Amino acid sequence: MGFCVNCGQQHPDGTRFCRFCGNQQPGEPLLQRLRMEAQQIHALRLQMQQQQQQGGNPYQQRRW
């Protein structure tokens, strides 16, 4: 079972066009590419957060 990306109606797996609104559905290769891109963006965000935490550490500036 899948859901139409346009109208949200259910349709069987492998359906290329929604039978309710006629919108073309993304195939599995496209979905895999979108998932990979989302993972890459997530990894980049984690890297940026770690760099910010390292740069903004107050204990490195205090010299006891």
Ligand SMILES: [Zn+2]
């Ligand atoms: Zn639809």
